[in-house]
Amino acid sequence: MTETEIVGGLRIGDLVEDGAFMELKLNPPPEDHVQEAECTEALQQYLKLECLDLDKPSYDGEEPFTAIAKDMTNLLQNGKIKKKIIREGYGPTADNLSTVKINYNAYVQFEAQPFDSTYARKSPFTFTVGQGEVIYGLDLAVQSMKINEKAQFLIDPELAYRDSGLNRIPPNSVVLFEVELCEVKETLKNRPEVNEREFKHVYPQCVALCAKGKDMVRLKDYQGAIKQYTTSANKLEEAILENYEEQLKCEELMVRLYTNLLVCCTHAEIPKRGCIFAQKIYEMAKNGTFKVSAKVYFNHAKCQRMLGAYKQAERNFQQAKALEPGNEEISKELAILKKAKEEYNKQQAKFAKALLK
Template identity: 25%
Template structure:
């Protein structure tokens, strides 16, 4: 046994000596990477190019990433096991200095590798037990999407009086960004988060003190898609009463809106108010007679309505028979 221990120590020593003589995996990577800052602290290799503008400061980024130590095949940190990676805010959710600086060089759809020296990663102390002291780390990052949320943050930080003094066009830009956040959450099936974003946008519009009829019409135009989004989100959350409320708000703005009529039909269907559902869907069908979704739901409602009436007739007949027996 002592001999085996000695052999093991000798092998470890020889492996260490061998590593000193041959380039390490990270050394090989360094040869094909670009120096981001010019000080060698952040090196980057683009594996797959993206498109559009780079990620701006204060953006919220949807990304997949994995962090590796040298000589390790398994990541010490990864989002690959998440079905829906969350949107991360630069300066708040992204806490690794090198990663944040690296993200600012990336574009939507881009996949890149980064090597971070300790001063841009976990420092001289590391992060025991996962990250050793003064460790160089490798991050593989893919940008799925990002939203420039800096303008939203600046607007929300204003007082109500200051918000009203901002040009209406700026308010619409802020609302569109908040709605885009909601749409992103919805696409990830995070319906509660989506609902909160849509309601935030509605609140920002509702707080605006409009002066002219043109401004009032602009606010209504901006509110319409938000009410439609809220209606659909509430349906996905199995809350048909609330879905109906937002559909009706949309119809108050545009009484002939087919999406709003269709959403009402869906909500009434869930509430088993088949006659009301049928009325809404027939109105929607009149606007879009060849819409497959409307026609399909209308057929379904008609069948359910007929089945409901048949059951009601059977129940009445049974009650009548029981009465006669008495």
């Protein structure tokens, strides 16, 4: 066996065969390499403190992975792969021989920094399921996932790196993978044909995209969230509805998506686009079974204020206040609006005076 020198993270695809180590040269092709300092800095963004033994009371003296496992279920009956879903996906699970694209962070116990991370490399990992291109435990884990799903897996050393060990991976280590299944390319030809626009197929995809957008909002990535919500809304707009029940479910999700888009546009300071989504909600409310929420009036008013449409903004703030009279944020925004109007009127008076000279 050759001895390996690791630079930054490891690549799982090269570690499958027992006892076969890879060697990372100092100057590989630029597209395949991240400088050691840059990689280390990137890995710091994905620290997972749960992997450390911090003697927290919640652990009750247990090792970190034992505590993490309590929130997981057995993927295999023997418990050698455990799973916890962080975000639900949609559609069927990845079949054997499918080509999949994943993002992941991989950890060992007592190390907060991942030993490998596609996020740090800014390059998703693509492989074919069931072909031995990754460790067996990860292969089985991905086969349990749906598109857009995000999940954590604890994998027994027997299904991971076994007793070999490898620099940052001690021998006989249980490993924790946090995986996001980005894409599945089907290779099986026997799957029955379906109309992808049917609501029953579109709806779970849209819900999953909505959940992904929500994750991005938490990270204040409003542009990324807008992309997810817009994709979801476009799919839903073209969905084929078969009955009244599907119509109600479609309407409920569409209103939620347009509301989320309005809120994100407000945060991202894209007021014109925000007003478009607000108008879509008002149009739906005319013939729909729902009432416009205070959130919609409030965020629409903020967009109008940004555009200098102060009269319309005040009207919508008052609509929001009527629905939520105790909301302090609305009162604060009304005060900001009043100040903006006063400043605008001063500027207009100054301009008019200058014209008369």
